[in-house]
Amino acid sequence: MIKSLRGMNDILTKEDYTRFTYFIEVATKIAKRYGYHFIETPILEETALFKRSVGESSDIVGKEMYQFIDKGENDVCLRPEGTAGVVRAFIQKKLDRAGGHHKFYYYGSMFRYERPQKGRLRQFHQFGVESFGEASVYEDATLIMMASDIFKELGIGYKLKINSLGDQNCMPAYREKLVSFVTSHKEDICDDCKRRLSTNPIRVLDCKNEKCQTIYANAPMLINNLCQGCQDDFSKLQNILKANDIEYEIDTKLVRGLDYYSKTAFEFVSDEIGSQSAIAGGGRYDRLVEFLDGKSTPAVGFAMGIERLMELIKMPQEKREGYYIGVMDDENVELAIKLTQQKRKTDIAFCDYKAKNFKNLLKSADKMNAKYCCVMGSREIENGTIVVKNLDDKTEQTISIEEF
Numbered sequence: 390m391i392k393s394l395r396g397m398n399d400i401l402t403k404e405d406y407t408r409f410t411y412f413i414e415v416a417t418k419i420a421k422r423y424g425y426h427f428i429e430t431p432i433l434e435e436t437a438l439f440k441r442s443v444g445e446s447s448d449i450v451g452k453e454m455y456q457f458i459d460k461g462e463n464d465v466c467l468r469p470e471g472t473a474g475v476v477r478a479f480i481q482k483k484l485d486r487a488g489g490h491h492k493f494y495y496y497g498s499m500f501r502y503e504r505p506q507k508g509r510l511r512q513f514h515q516f517g518v519e520s521f522g523e524a525s526v527y528e529d530a531t532l533i534m535m536a537s538d539i540f541k542e543l544g545i546g547y548k549l550k551i552n553s554l555g556d557q558n559c560m561p562a563y564r565e566k567l568v569s570f571v572t573s574h575k576e577d578i579c580d581d582c583k584r585r586l587s588t589n590p591i592r593v594l595d596c597k598n599e600k601c602q603t604i605y606a607n608a609p610m611l612i613n614n615l616c617q618g619c620q621d622d623f624s625k626l627q628n629i630l631k632a633n634d635i636e637y638e639i640d641t642k643l644v645r646g647l648d649y650y651s652k653t654a655f656e657f658v659s660d661e662i663g664s665q666s667a668i669a670g671g672g673r674y675d676r677l678v679e680f681l682d683g684k685s686t687p688a689v690g691f692a693m694g695i696e697r698l699m700e701l702i703k704m705p706q707e708k709r710e711g712y713y714i715g716v717m718d719d720e721n722v723e724l725a726i727k728l729t730q731q732k733r734k735t736d737i738a739f740c741d742y743k744a745k746n747f748k749n750l751l752k753s754a755d756k757m758n759a760k761y762c763c764v765m766g767s768r769e770i771e772n773g774t775i776v777v778k779n780l781d782d783k784t785e786q787t788i789s790i791e792e793f
C-alpha cells in the first residue's frame with residue numbers, strides 16, 4: 390500500500406479539517422482588521438533565494454532544504470518558509486520602488502527535511518504576515534498585538550519572548566566581543582559551535598548543548614551592547630506591550646533560526662504541546678529587501694505553525710446547520726433533489742438519495758448535524774407539503790412545498 394511520506398500528513402478527519410479551517414477563518418479575519426491583504430507565492434523557488442535570505446549558515450538552508458535540479462537544469466527548492474518568497478514577489482512587482490506601506494498575509498505548506506517528531510513535520514503549514522515600508526518599532530508592537538489577538542480569539546495561552554538583535558551600528562562590535570569570548574573557550578564547546586564561530590557566531594547562543602550553555606551564561610549579552618537607537622526602540626516596544634496588557638519576557642538568547650533579522654525578534658511559545666513549543670516567531674528584517682537587490686525597505690513579520698496551534702485551539706460549540714431533505718418512497722427522490730437545489734441557493738442542504746422511513750431520516754439528519762430534517766411521505770406528496778422538523782427545539786411543522 391502506498392502511504393504518505395514520513396513527516397507529511399493529510400488533513401482529513403473532521404476533527405482536523407474543522408480546526409484547520411476555523412484557524413484560517415479567525416487568522417484572516419484579524420489580519421484584515423489590521424489592513425493586511427492576501428498574497429500567494431509559488432511553493433517552488435530558486436535555491437539562491439533561500440541561501441541569500443534565510444542564510445547558508447542556518448540549519449534550515451544548510452541541512453533541511455528539499456533541493457533538486459529540475460528538468461530545465463534549474464537549482465530549485467520547496468520553500469522552507471514564506472518570508473523569502475513574499476520579499477522576492479514584492480521586489481519583482483517593483484513595490485519597493487513604489488514606496489508606501491504594503492501589508493500581506495499568507496498561508497500554505499512549508500517544507501523542511503527535519504527529523505519528524507511530535508509537533509515537527511517535514512511538510513507543515515504556516516500562517517504569516519509581512520509588513521513593508523514601516524520603520525517604526527510601533528509596527529513591531531502592532532504585529533505582536535495582532536498575533537496575540539489571534540491567540541486570544543482561539544483560546545490559546547502563550548508565553549511571549551522578545552529580544553533585540555541590534556542593527557548594523559551595534560551588531561558588528563558585539564559579534565567581535567562574542568567571538569573573542571567564545572574563542573577563549575574553544576576547547577570546551579561542541580563541534581557545531583566551533584563551526585558557528587566562523588559562519589554565524591551569534592547562533593552559538595541558541596545551542597542546545599548543556600555544556601555550551603553553561604559557558605555562554607557568562608558571555609557578553611547583546612542586550613547590554615545595543616546602540617542608543619536600538620536601545621530606545623527596544624524600550625518603546627516594551628512600553629507599548631505593557632500599555633496594552635501583553636505580557637512578555639526578555640530572552641537574551643533568542644536569536645531565531647533565520648539570518649535575516651535585525652532589531653526586534655520575538656517568539657510565542659506554549660507549554661502544552663511538548664518539546665516543539667514554538668507556536669509563532671518573527672521579527673524585523675530591515676535589510677532583506679536590499680540583500681535581494683531591491684530598494685532598501687524596512688520590514689517586519691511573523692509566521693505561526695498551524696499544526697502546533699491546531700492542538701491548542703478551543704473550538705466553539707458546534708451548531709446545527711442546514712437542511713437534510715429526504716423522502717419515504719423511491720419515486721419521489723427526484724423531487725427531493727429539486728428542493729435541495731433550491732435550498733442550496735442560500736443554505737447548506739443535503740439530499741438523501743435513498744428512501745427511508747421517518748425515524749431513519751431523522752437519525753441521518755442528526756448524524757450530519759443538520760438543523761432541519763425535511764421529509765415527504767406519500768401524504769405530503771399528495772398534499773404538496775413537506776414536514777420540517779427543527780432538531781434543536783424538536784418542533785415540527787408541515788408547510789407547503791411552495792413556501793419551503
Ligand code: HAM
Binds near residue numbers: 515692694
Ligand atoms: P520560523 O520560526 O522558522 O519562522 O517558523 C515559524 C513557525 O512555524 C514556528 O514557530 C513553528 O510554529 C512552525 N514550524 C517551524 N518548523 C516546523 C516544523 N518542522 N513542523 C511544524 N511546525 C513548524 C519563519 O518561518 C519566519 N519566516 C517567520 C517570519 C515571517 N519572520 C518574519 N516574517
